[in-house]
Amino acid sequence: MGLFERYLSLWVALAIVAGVVLGNYFPAAFAQIAALEFAHVNFVVAILIWVMIYPMMVQIDFSAIKNIGQRPQGLILTVVINWLIKPFTMAALGWLFFKVLFVDWVDPQTAQEYIAGMILLGVAPCTAMVFVWSQLTKGDPNYTLVQVSVNDVIMIFAYAPICAFLLGVSDIHVPWETLIISVVLYVLLPLIAGVLTRRWLESKSGINASQQLQQFLAACKPWSVIGLLATVVLLFAFQAQTILTKPQAIFLIAIPLLIQTYGIFVISFVAAKAMKLPYNIAAPACMIGTSNFFELAVAVAISLFGLHSGAALATVVGVLVEVPVMLSLVAFCNRTQHWFDRS
Numbered sequence: 001m002g003l004f005e006r007y008l009s010l011w012v013a014l015a016i017v018a019g020v021v022l023g024n025y026f027p028a029a030f031a032q033i034a035a036l037e038f039a040h041v042n043f044v045v046a047i048l049i050w051v052m053i054y055p056m057m058v059q060i061d062f063s064a065i066k067n068i069g070q071r072p073q074g075l076i077l078t079v080v081i082n083w084l085i086k087p088f089t090m091a092a093l094g095w096l097f098f099k100v101l102f103v104d105w106v107d108p109q110t111a112q113e114y115i116a117g118m119i120l121l122g123v124a125p126c127t128a129m130v131f132v133w134s135q136l137t138k139g140d141p142n143y144t145l146v147q148v149s150v151n152d153v154i155m156i157f158a159y160a161p162i163c164a165f166l167l168g169v170s171d172i173h174v175p176w177e178t179l180i181i182s183v184v185l186y187v188l189l190p191l192i193a194g195v196l197t198r199r200w201l202e203s204k205s206g207i208n209a210s211q212q213l214q215q216f217l218a219a220c221k222p223w224s225v226i227g228l229l230a231t232v233v234l235l236f237a238f239q240a241q242t243i244l245t246k247p248q249a250i251f252l253i254a255i256p257l258l259i260q261t262y263g264i265f266v267i268s269f270v271a272a273k274a275m276k277l278p279y280n281i282a283a284p285a286c287m288i289g290t291s292n293f294f295e296l297a298v299a300v301a302i303s304l305f306g307l308h309s310g311a312a313l314a315t316v317v318g319v320l321v322e323v324p325v326m327l328s329l330v331a332f333c334n335r336t337q338h339w340f341d342r343s
Contacts, residue, residue, distance in 0.1 A: 121257070156250050175299040
């Protein structure tokens with residue numbers, strides 16, 4: 001492992017601190033960066049995530065994708081966790097904490113909005129960062145692409161009905177612009193770039209194609225980590241004022257979100273082990289079931305409840321919690337990969 005990978009947790013911690021400090025001292029500059037968005041998708045963050053995803057897309061071999069149907073267990077696990085378990089455990093935890101345990105600290109209207117924001121997060125499986133987590137856990141890039149694609153298709157049809165059911169409202173407006181732009185920016189464009197790059201590398205003469213590919217990926221790896229750290233800085237800088245002005249609210253919301261995230265991971269991990277999935281499929285499957293599509297959740301929360309609502313704040317806390325927590329799960333997966341079949 002290189003210097004970046006070996007001390008990644010330290011770099012992320014420093015990036016979080018840097019983001020909060022910079023966002024507090026230069027709020028106008030980061031407000032301008034935050035304004036560079038369309039349909040709640042920030043283009044600067046999108047470019048940085050694109051930088052992180054691109055190396056994994058280069059690894060995708062379309063000739064191997066046709067074989068994924070021979071081992072559907074990983075797909076089944078992802079679909080069951082994301083659509084039959086995760087939304088309902090999130091709703092249950094929200095009710096438990098804000099209707100029972102924290103009832104004396106949060107007024108009923110705000111508590112209801114916090115629960116709503118948590119539900120919107122829980123029903124939105126991740127699209128972009130999953131590729132990063134998969135790459136960091138040495139997951140199968142072909143299988144990860146199929147898993148993300150299947151979840152995106154299901155999300156088109158299932159997101160609104162499940163949200164409507166759990167929120168108890170009859171009309172959920174799905175921001176299709178956010179969904180479509182996110183899929184294009186985070187999946188389609190980097191995938192096309194990766195495929196073209198791979199074909200170009202394989203067509204070059206002289207050095208063995210496989211060796212050429214590995215050299216290219218090694219050169220890209222530092223940029224991928226730099227993209228991750230820059231993304232963390234921006235996300236925390238955007239929310240620096242909220243972090244400093246509402247620390248108690250963030251703390252209260254973070255507790256059930258942390259329990260949900262680690263709890264879903266444990267369920268996924270145990271199920272993957274019981275299903276005897278190979279590690280390079282099991283690790284990404286656990287990550288896909290654990291992380292969230294926060295852009296979509298934030299967009300729906302603002303649309304339904306308003307920019308300054310408790311629901312919007314809850315989705316923002318989901319953004320702040322996700323990166324550090326997912327990195328801890330990446331480290332756990334890497335340390336326990338010998339528990340799985342390596343084939």
